[in-house]
Amino acid sequence: MNILITGAGRGLGAELVAEALDRGHGVIAGVRHPELAQEPLAQLAAIHGDKLTIAALDVTDEGGIASLAASLKGQGRTLGGIINNAAVLNARDTQIEALDLQDMLTTMDINLYGPMRVVKHFLPLLTESECSIINISSEAGSISNAYPGDYPYAISKTALNMFSQQLHVYLRERGVQVLSVHPGWMHTDMGGAEAPTDPRSSAGGIISLMEQRNAPQGRFMFLDYTGKDMDI
Numbered sequence: 128m129n130i131l132i133t134g135a136g137r138g139l140g141a142e143l144v145a146e147a148l149d150r151g152h153g154v155i156a157g158v159r160h161p162e163l164a165q166e167p168l169a170q171l172a173a174i175h176g177d178k179l180t181i182a183a184l185d186v187t188d189e190g191g192i193a194s195l196a197a198s199l200k201g202q203g204r205t206l207g208g209i210i211n212n213a214a215v216l217n218a219r220d221t222q223i224e225a226l227d228l229q230d231m232l233t234t235m236d237i238n239l240y241g242p243m244r245v246v247k248h249f250l251p252l253l254t255e256s257e258c259s260i261i262n263i264s265s266e267a268g269s270i271s272n273a274y275p276g277d278y279p280y281a282i283s284k285t286a287l288n289m290f291s292q293q294l295h296v297y298l299r300e301r302g303v304q305v306l307s308v309h310p311g312w313m314h315t316d317m318g319g320a321e322a323p324t325d326p327r328s329s330a331g332g333i334i335s336l337m338e339q340r341n342a343p344q345g346r347f348m349f350l351d352y353t354g355k356d357m358d359i
C-alpha cells in the first residue's frame with residue numbers, strides 16, 4: 128500500500144514513515160520544507176530509496192496541496208492510505224478571558240481545515256484496494272472528557288472527529304475505512320519528554336489499524352492506537 132503522511136518530518140509523523148517503510152509500504156512524506164529534510168527522513172530515504180517520496184506539503188496551502196496531488200496523479204501514483212497527522216497545540220492552558228482568537232483561527236486552519244484540504248485533493252488518488260483515511264485526533268477532543276483551557280486544540284480535534292464521521296458516511300459504500308485515532312500521550316515536541324508513550328509504538332498501532340481494517344463498519348470509530356474505543 129502507498130500511504131500519504133502529513134507532518135512527516137518529526138514526532139509521530141516521522142515514526143509513521145519509518146514504521147510504514149519497515150513493513151514494506153510506499154510512503155509519500157509531506158513536510159513543510161523538503162529542502163531542509165534531514166534526520167530521520169534523509170536516513171530513511173538512503174535506506175528505502177524509491178519507496179519514500181519526500182514532498183512539500185503545508186496543510187494550510189490549498190494551492191500547493193492541489194498541485195502535489197495533480198502532479199502525483201499525473202505520474203500514475205495511487206494511494207491506499209492517508210494519515211492526517213500534522214497539527215499544532217497553541218494557547219495551552221489559556222482560559223477564555225485571555226484567549227487570543229487568532230490562536231483559534233491558526234489552530235483550526237492547521238488541525239481541521241488542513242485534513243479537509245488534504246482529503247479534498249487526494250481522494251481521487253485513493254484507489255488501491257482496502258483504503259483507509261486516518262485522522263490523528265486526541266483524547267482532548269473527547270466531549271465527555273472536556274476540561275477548560277486548550278480551547279483551540281480541543282475544539283479543533285472535536286471538529287476533526289465530526290469530519291471523520293462525515294467522511295465515514297460518505298465513503299463507506301466505497302469500502303474506505305475512516306478512523307479518528309488518539310495516538311496516546313507521546314514523548315514528542317508536542318507531548319514533552321515526560322510523556323509515557325513511545326511514538327514508534329503508537330505508529331506501529333496506527334499502521335496496524337490501517338492494515339487490519341477490522342474496525343466495525345456502520346458506526347463512528349474514535350479509537351486509541353491500540354484499537355480501543357475512545358469516549359466521544
Ligand code: NDP
Pocket residue numbers: 133134135136137138139140158159160184185186187211212213214215237263264265266309310311312313314315316317318319322
Ligand atoms: P509535533 O509537534 O512533534 O509535530 C507536529 C508536526 O506537524 C511537525 O511535523 C510539523 O512540521 C507539522 N506541522 C505543523 N504545522 C504544519 C503545517 N501547516 N503543514 C504541515 N505540517 C505541519 O507533534 P506530535 O508528533 O506529537 O503530534 C502528531 C499528532 O498527534 C498531532 O495530530 C497531534 O495533535 C496528535 N497528538 C499528539 C499527542 C502527544 O502526546 N504528542 C497526544 C494526542 C494527539 P514542522 O516540523 O514543519 O513544524
